[in-house]
Amino acid sequence: MANMNFDFNKINRSFFTVTLTDGKKLLVKMPKKGTxxxxxxVQDMDTDNMTMDDAMDTLGAIVAEALSNNLQGEKITxxxxxxxxxxxxxxxxxxxxMAFVNGAKKNPN
Known part of the structure:
Protein backbone atom coordinates (compact mmCIF):
# COMPACT_ATOMS: atom_id res chain seq x y z
CA MET A 1 0.00 0.00 0.00
CA ALA A 2 1.40 3.36 -1.04
CA ASN A 3 1.64 6.26 1.36
CA MET A 4 0.67 9.63 -0.03
CA ASN A 5 0.43 13.05 1.47
CA PHE A 6 -0.62 16.50 0.47
CA ASP A 7 0.61 19.71 2.07
CA PHE A 8 -1.38 22.90 1.42
CA ASN A 9 1.69 24.88 2.50
CA LYS A 10 3.69 23.63 -0.49
CA ILE A 11 1.32 24.70 -3.26
CA ASN A 12 2.86 27.03 -5.85
CA ARG A 13 0.76 30.15 -5.43
CA SER A 14 0.10 33.02 -7.79
CA PHE A 15 0.17 36.64 -6.65
CA PHE A 16 -1.01 39.87 -8.26
CA THR A 17 1.56 42.65 -7.80
CA VAL A 18 -0.09 46.03 -7.23
CA THR A 19 1.73 49.35 -6.97
CA LEU A 20 -0.28 51.99 -5.13
CA THR A 21 -0.03 55.69 -5.97
CA ASP A 22 2.31 56.23 -3.02
CA GLY A 23 4.74 53.68 -4.53
CA LYS A 24 3.95 50.93 -2.01
CA LYS A 25 3.91 47.47 -3.61
CA LEU A 26 1.52 44.76 -2.47
CA LEU A 27 1.54 41.08 -3.40
CA VAL A 28 -2.18 40.35 -3.48
CA LYS A 29 -3.27 36.76 -2.96
CA MET A 30 -6.03 34.95 -4.79
CA PRO A 31 -9.43 35.94 -3.38
CA LYS A 32 -11.41 33.78 -0.99
CA LYS A 33 -14.96 32.75 -1.99
CA GLY A 34 -16.72 35.75 -0.42
CA THR A 35 -14.41 38.31 -2.01
CA VAL A 42 -19.37 44.42 -8.98
CA GLN A 43 -18.35 43.74 -12.59
CA ASP A 44 -22.05 43.32 -13.41
CA MET A 45 -23.18 46.20 -11.21
CA ASP A 46 -25.60 48.66 -12.82
CA THR A 47 -24.16 52.00 -11.76
CA ASP A 48 -26.77 53.93 -13.77
CA ASN A 49 -29.27 53.50 -10.92
CA MET A 50 -26.78 54.42 -8.18
CA THR A 51 -25.55 57.72 -6.85
CA MET A 52 -21.88 58.45 -7.41
CA ASP A 53 -21.30 58.18 -3.65
CA ASP A 54 -22.90 54.72 -3.54
CA ALA A 55 -20.86 53.54 -6.53
CA MET A 56 -17.64 54.89 -4.99
CA ASP A 57 -18.36 53.31 -1.61
CA THR A 58 -19.27 49.94 -3.12
CA LEU A 59 -16.26 49.82 -5.42
CA GLY A 60 -13.96 51.19 -2.73
CA ALA A 61 -15.03 48.56 -0.20
CA ILE A 62 -14.47 45.70 -2.62
CA VAL A 63 -11.12 47.02 -3.85
CA ALA A 64 -9.99 47.55 -0.24
CA GLU A 65 -11.06 44.01 0.68
CA ALA A 66 -9.19 42.52 -2.28
CA LEU A 67 -6.04 44.57 -1.65
CA SER A 68 -6.07 43.75 2.08
CA ASN A 69 -5.58 40.08 1.21
CA ASN A 70 -1.85 40.59 0.69
CA LEU A 71 1.38 38.88 1.74
CA GLN A 72 2.57 41.95 3.62
CA GLY A 73 -0.42 41.84 5.97
CA GLU A 74 -1.19 45.47 5.13
CA LYS A 75 -4.78 46.52 5.90
CA ILE A 76 -6.20 48.76 3.18
CA THR A 77 -9.28 50.76 4.17
CA MET A 98 -10.36 39.39 -12.23
CA ALA A 99 -8.43 38.74 -15.48
CA PHE A 100 -5.50 37.58 -13.31
CA VAL A 101 -7.77 35.34 -11.21
CA ASN A 102 -9.49 33.85 -14.25
CA GLY A 103 -6.14 33.29 -15.98
CA ALA A 104 -4.77 31.48 -12.92
CA LYS A 105 -7.90 29.30 -12.77
CA LYS A 106 -7.42 28.30 -16.42
CA ASN A 107 -3.69 27.63 -15.99
CA PRO A 108 -3.14 26.47 -12.40
CA ASN A 109 0.54 25.65 -12.99
Missing amino acids: FGKLAA TEYITDQYDVEEMSEFVDNY
Whole structure:
Protein backbone atom coordinates (compact mmCIF):
# COMPACT_ATOMS: atom_id res chain seq x y z
CA MET A 1 0.00 0.00 0.00
CA ALA A 2 1.40 3.36 -1.04
CA ASN A 3 1.64 6.26 1.36
CA MET A 4 0.67 9.63 -0.03
CA ASN A 5 0.43 13.05 1.47
CA PHE A 6 -0.62 16.50 0.47
CA ASP A 7 0.61 19.71 2.07
CA PHE A 8 -1.38 22.90 1.42
CA ASN A 9 1.69 24.88 2.50
CA LYS A 10 3.69 23.63 -0.49
CA ILE A 11 1.32 24.70 -3.26
CA ASN A 12 2.86 27.03 -5.85
CA ARG A 13 0.76 30.15 -5.43
CA SER A 14 0.10 33.02 -7.79
CA PHE A 15 0.17 36.64 -6.65
CA PHE A 16 -1.01 39.87 -8.26
CA THR A 17 1.56 42.65 -7.80
CA VAL A 18 -0.09 46.03 -7.23
CA THR A 19 1.73 49.35 -6.97
CA LEU A 20 -0.28 51.99 -5.13
CA THR A 21 -0.03 55.69 -5.97
CA ASP A 22 2.31 56.23 -3.02
CA GLY A 23 4.74 53.68 -4.53
CA LYS A 24 3.95 50.93 -2.01
CA LYS A 25 3.91 47.47 -3.61
CA LEU A 26 1.52 44.76 -2.47
CA LEU A 27 1.54 41.08 -3.40
CA VAL A 28 -2.18 40.35 -3.48
CA LYS A 29 -3.27 36.76 -2.96
CA MET A 30 -6.03 34.95 -4.79
CA PRO A 31 -9.43 35.94 -3.38
CA LYS A 32 -11.41 33.78 -0.99
CA LYS A 33 -14.96 32.75 -1.99
CA GLY A 34 -16.72 35.75 -0.42
CA THR A 35 -14.41 38.31 -2.01
CA PHE A 36 -14.54 36.53 -5.36
CA GLY A 37 -18.34 36.68 -5.33
CA LYS A 38 -18.29 40.40 -4.56
CA LEU A 39 -15.75 41.09 -7.29
CA ALA A 40 -17.81 39.16 -9.83
CA ALA A 41 -20.97 40.99 -8.76
CA VAL A 42 -19.37 44.42 -8.98
CA GLN A 43 -18.35 43.74 -12.59
CA ASP A 44 -22.05 43.32 -13.41
CA MET A 45 -23.18 46.20 -11.21
CA ASP A 46 -25.60 48.66 -12.82
CA THR A 47 -24.16 52.00 -11.76
CA ASP A 48 -26.77 53.93 -13.77
CA ASN A 49 -29.27 53.50 -10.92
CA MET A 50 -26.78 54.42 -8.18
CA THR A 51 -25.55 57.72 -6.85
CA MET A 52 -21.88 58.45 -7.41
CA ASP A 53 -21.30 58.18 -3.65
CA ASP A 54 -22.90 54.72 -3.54
CA ALA A 55 -20.86 53.54 -6.53
CA MET A 56 -17.64 54.89 -4.99
CA ASP A 57 -18.36 53.31 -1.61
CA THR A 58 -19.27 49.94 -3.12
CA LEU A 59 -16.26 49.82 -5.42
CA GLY A 60 -13.96 51.19 -2.73
CA ALA A 61 -15.03 48.56 -0.20
CA ILE A 62 -14.47 45.70 -2.62
CA VAL A 63 -11.12 47.02 -3.85
CA ALA A 64 -9.99 47.55 -0.24
CA GLU A 65 -11.06 44.01 0.68
CA ALA A 66 -9.19 42.52 -2.28
CA LEU A 67 -6.04 44.57 -1.65
CA SER A 68 -6.07 43.75 2.08
CA ASN A 69 -5.58 40.08 1.21
CA ASN A 70 -1.85 40.59 0.69
CA LEU A 71 1.38 38.88 1.74
CA GLN A 72 2.57 41.95 3.62
CA GLY A 73 -0.42 41.84 5.97
CA GLU A 74 -1.19 45.47 5.13
CA LYS A 75 -4.78 46.52 5.90
CA ILE A 76 -6.20 48.76 3.18
CA THR A 77 -9.28 50.76 4.17
CA THR A 78 -12.26 51.78 2.06
CA GLU A 79 -11.58 55.38 3.07
CA TYR A 80 -8.01 55.18 1.76
CA ILE A 81 -9.20 53.76 -1.58
CA THR A 82 -12.03 56.27 -2.09
CA ASP A 83 -9.75 59.17 -1.11
CA GLN A 84 -6.90 58.12 -3.43
CA TYR A 85 -8.62 56.61 -6.47
CA ASP A 86 -11.50 57.51 -8.76
CA VAL A 87 -14.20 55.19 -10.15
CA GLU A 88 -12.28 54.59 -13.36
CA GLU A 89 -9.14 53.52 -11.49
CA MET A 90 -11.09 51.23 -9.15
CA SER A 91 -12.98 49.64 -12.05
CA GLU A 92 -9.73 49.11 -13.93
CA PHE A 93 -8.22 47.38 -10.88
CA VAL A 94 -11.25 45.07 -10.58
CA ASP A 95 -11.09 44.18 -14.30
CA ASN A 96 -7.34 43.48 -14.20
CA TYR A 97 -7.49 41.53 -10.93
CA MET A 98 -10.36 39.39 -12.23
CA ALA A 99 -8.43 38.74 -15.48
CA PHE A 100 -5.50 37.58 -13.31
CA VAL A 101 -7.77 35.34 -11.21
CA ASN A 102 -9.49 33.85 -14.25
CA GLY A 103 -6.14 33.29 -15.98
CA ALA A 104 -4.77 31.48 -12.92
CA LYS A 105 -7.90 29.30 -12.77
CA LYS A 106 -7.42 28.30 -16.42
CA ASN A 107 -3.69 27.63 -15.99
CA PRO A 108 -3.14 26.47 -12.40
CA ASN A 109 0.54 25.65 -12.99
